Amino acid sequence: MLSMRSRLAELFRREYRTPEELLFEKIKVAMELYENYGEYFKAQSEFRDLLKAYKSAIIKSNDLMERKESFKECFICSVEERKGCCKEGLENEVTVNIILLNWFLGYTIPSEREVKGRCFFVGERGCKIFARPYLCREFFCKRLMNRFSHEDYVEISQAIAEELTLLYKLCEYIKKELQFILGEYLLEIDITGYS
Numbered sequence: 377m378l379s380m381r382s383r384l385a386e387l388f389r390r391e392y393r394t395p396e397e398l399l400f401e402k403i404k405v406a407m408e409l410y411e412n413y414g415e416y417f418k419a420q421s422e423f424r425d426l427l428k429a430y431k432s433a434i435i436k437s438n439d440l441m442e443r444k445e446s447f448k449e450c451f452i453c454s455v456e457e458r459k460g461c462c463k464e465g466l467e468n469e470v471t472v473n474i475i476l477l478n479w480f481l482g483y484t485i486p487s488e489r490e491v492k493g494r495c496f497f498v499g500e501r502g503c504k505i506f507a508r509p510y511l512c513r514e515f516f517c518k519r520l521m522n523r524f525s526h527e528d529y530v531e532i533s534q535a536i537a538e539e540l541t542l543l544y545k546l547c548e549y550i551k552k553e554l555q556f557i558l559g560e561y562l563l564e565i566d567i568t569g570y571s
């Protein structure tokens with residue numbers, strides 16, 4: 377049986393025929409980690425507190441983006457016009473750690489692509505995952521920037537910075553604990569692994 381470290385390294389050495397193959401492999405590894413160590417993490421108050429703060433930060437960023445109509449613009453661009461940045465293949469911005477975090481927060485990870493040619497996670501109402509990758513949260517295209525006033529942009533950037541700092545802390549926390557339990561460096565649980 378290969379160690380977790382070797383399995384993760386193997387994931388990113390392989391060549392995949394379709395964009396979702398790598399994602400499915402990440403989900404498989406995440407499931408194994410979640411089944412074996414999920415309860416271990418949930419029992420730690422420091423981890424629960426960080427999760428709670430991260431969830432609140434996501435809700436705060438989402439509320440803000442809803443109010444500033446950033447989601448509406450992305451919905452029109454991505455779902456109605458079938459343009460924009462949520463393209464097929466970008467689902468691989470979702471790392472093993474981000475899959476784990478969605479489960480820890482009680483959210484599911486979709487199992488099939490709903491909109492052909494778009495990111496695996498695009499649905500009829502836009503992005504379907506709750507805890508989203510760094511790139512998806514910090515990217516603002518020209519179309520969005522034209523919508524925002526300077527004050528809007530400052531407010532949104534601050535909310536996103538808070539959310540992504542917590543995401544980073546949680547990813548580090550999970551990685552450090554798993555490294556401690558398994559005795560191996562698991563840098564790959566934060567790697568997107570596509571180019």
Ligand code: SF4
Binds near residue numbers: 459
């Ligand atoms: S960020 Fe810009 S390019 Fe991407 S979906 Fe939104 S409006 Fe479209």
Ligand code: SF4
Binds near residue numbers: 462
């Ligand atoms: S994960 Fe969500 S936000 Fe990121 S590219 Fe896919 S649909 Fe877009």
